Amino acid sequence: MAYKWRHSIFSFISQTLDMIDRESKIYMNIAILTSGGDTPGMNAVIRAAFIQCKNYNHHLVGIKYGWKGLIEGITTEIPSTIIDNIDEGGSILGSSRTNPYSVDNGLAGIRQTVDKLGIDAIIAIGGEDTLGVANKLNHDGIKIVGVPKTIDNDLDATDYTFGFDTAISIATEAIDRLKTTARSHERVMVVEIMGRHAGWMTLHAGIAGGAHVILIPEYPISMQSVYKIIKQRYDSGHPWAIVAVSEGFGFSHEDAVESEIEMDEFGHVRLEKLEVGKEVARRINEHLGITTRSVALGHTQRGGPPSAYDRVLTTHLGLKAVSMIDDGKFGMMPALRGTKIIPVKLEEAVARLKTVDEESWQYAKNLMFLDY
Numbered sequence: 001m002a003y004k005w006r007h008s009i010f011s012f013i014s015q016t017l018d019m020i021d022r023e024s025k026i027y028m029n030i031a032i033l034t035s036g037g038d039t040p041g042m043n044a045v046i047r048a049a050f051i052q053c054k055n056y057n058h059h060l061v062g063i064k065y066g067w068k069g070l071i072e073g074i075t076t077e078i079p080s081t082i083i084d085n086i087d088e089g090g091s092i093l094g095s096s097r098t099n100p101y102s103v104d105n106g107l108a109g110i111r112q113t114v115d116k117l118g119i120d121a122i123i124a125i126g127g128e129d130t131l132g133v134a135n136k137l138n139h140d141g142i143k144i145v146g147v148p149k150t151i152d153n154d155l156d157a158t159d160y161t162f163g164f165d166t167a168i169s170i171a172t173e174a175i176d177r178l179k180t181t182a183r184s185h186e187r188v189m190v191v192e193i194m195g196r197h198a199g200w201m202t203l204h205a206g207i208a209g210g211a212h213v214i215l216i217p218e219y220p221i222s223m224q225s226v227y228k229i230i231k232q233r234y235d236s237g238h239p240w241a242i243v244a245v246s247e248g249f250g251f252s253h254e255d256a257v258e259s260e261i262e263m264d265e266f267g268h269v270r271l272e273k274l275e276v277g278k279e280v281a282r283r284i285n286e287h288l289g290i291t292t293r294s295v296a297l298g299h300t301q302r303g304g305p306p307s308a309y310d311r312v313l314t315t316h317l318g319l320k321a322v323s324m325i326d327d328g329k330f331g332m333m334p335a336l337r338g339t340k341i342i343p344v345k346l347e348e349a350v351a352r353l354k355t356v357d358e359e360s361w362q363y364a365k366n367l368m369f370l371d372y
Contacts, residue, residue: 028058028120030325032078034091035066035098035130039149039163040306041314042091045125047082048318056326061117066126067133068098071109073116086315087305091125100133107140114142121325125149127161128350131333135346138331145321146333146346151302154198157349158335162314166307167194168204174297175209175242182240185291188230188284192277192296195246198355201301203364206244214364215245215280218356226280227287229368234290243284247296249276316341 032049034042046062053060064074082092100106113119121143124134127150134146148155151167171193182189191211193202199216206214213229215221230241281294306314313336320334320341335344 028056028325029061029118030058030121030123030322031061031063031070031075031114031117031119032093032123033063033066033070033125034093034095034149035124035126035133036095036149037097037127037151037302038090038095039127039151039302040089040166040304041162041310042093042125042149043082043085043088044306044311044314045147045149045162045318045321046078046092047085048315049123049322050078050082052319052322056322058322058326061119062093063122065094066096066098066130067100067106067110068096069094070113070122071098071100071103071106073109073113075117086311089304089306097129099129101136107137110137110142121145121330123147123321123325127152128155128353131155131346132350135331135350138346143325143330145324145330146349147317147321148333148335148349151201152195152198153200154353154355155349156352156354157344158333159338160313160336162310162317163302163306164200165309165313166304167301168201168208169307170301170304171201171205171244171297172208174295174300175205175211175244178295179210179240179242181293182242186239188241188243188281188290188292190243190245190277190281190284190292190294192245192247192275192294192298194297194301196248197353199246199248200354200356202244202246203356203360207364207367209242209244211242211244213241213243213245213368215243215249216356216361216364217246217248217250219361220250223280223283223287226284230284230288230290234288243280245277245280247274247276249280 050060060078062076062078063069064076123145124130125147131146134144138144148158148161150161151163153161153164155161175191178189195201197217199218202216213226233241277294277296281292285292317334324343329343332343332345333349334341
């Protein structure tokens with residue numbers, strides 16, 4: 001009994017000292033921004049960061065329109081209503097694909113905004129390009145912490161990025177729905193899924209949705225192999241098929257597509273101009289004489305509310321980002337490793353793209369019964 005009493009007293013004293021210590025810490029003015037494509041869960045990260053800043057007695061200011069807003073000093077107060085927005089998709093801060101290192105006086109503009117607003121640290125929520133910029137800014141003396149966001153799941157140093165689970169759930173549901181049309185009309189349905197360099201979304205959604213052909217950027221196969229799989233299905237009494245293809249799928253040399261190429265500020269091809277899904281459908285129809293239709297899921301995959309998994313993940317990431325700033329861990333990002341959120345260097349996250357590995361691709365090959 002005496003032990004329990006002493007333990008309670010020591011626990012109370014410890015908690016009180018911790019609270020006093022936290023309240024006495026230097027007040028920090030933290031800026032937060034979202035950059036690149038919108039992803040389900042952005043607002044949940046902002047919400048968690050807002051709550052943690054309250055816990056740590058820091059102030060959180062919103063930067064509108066990503067790096068563009070930081071260069072131009074476009075800010076907004078984070079409304080207290082954010083605490084009820086864990087289920088809201090998109091970003092209350094807006095976004096852009098601005099690259100400050102491709103803009104005249106971009107870095108100078110950021111320094112001016114940081115000095116003018118008295119910003120002590122920045123939380124940058126984004127994917128490969130955003131965190132690549134964040135890494136450069138860190139080397140240029142800007143105190144910054146990243147949060148990994150991309151539906152493509154192609155950021156290294158973390159098991160999963162938020163938005164991925166939501167996006168593949170949407171893509172899987174789309175495949176499920178298109179099956180009924182394919183069966184009813186005995187046709188081939190080609191589903192174009194987002195994924196520039198990495199085919200994680202197409203791989204996962206294709207497997208989950210039971211697609212008969214899966215085409216991803218990392219392991220391009222010839223259209224002859226595609227024709228073979230579909231013909232075998234039709235010949236064996238299954239006169240319909242689903243083809244899942246990544247928007248960044250590259251045709252083999254003998255199947256090369258000539259298209260006008262447009263680039264964005266980060267030097268990426270604007271994939272919507274290539275219409276890969278339409279091209280795959282056209283070739284299947286032309287070669288096999290089977291009615292084939294294509295559907296590009298496009299921005300549908302990245303819209304709407306985040307899944308339960310992504311809501312929990314984003315909450316952990318937002319809380320950890322503020323804690324890392326409080327501990328002075330700049331030039332880093334919170335990453336998911338197993339079931340834990342740990343800090344990793346931004347350099348590690350952007351050093352290379354996390355693409356589909358051979359073992360994961362082998363699962364898809366086995367399901368497609370391809371003989372390579």
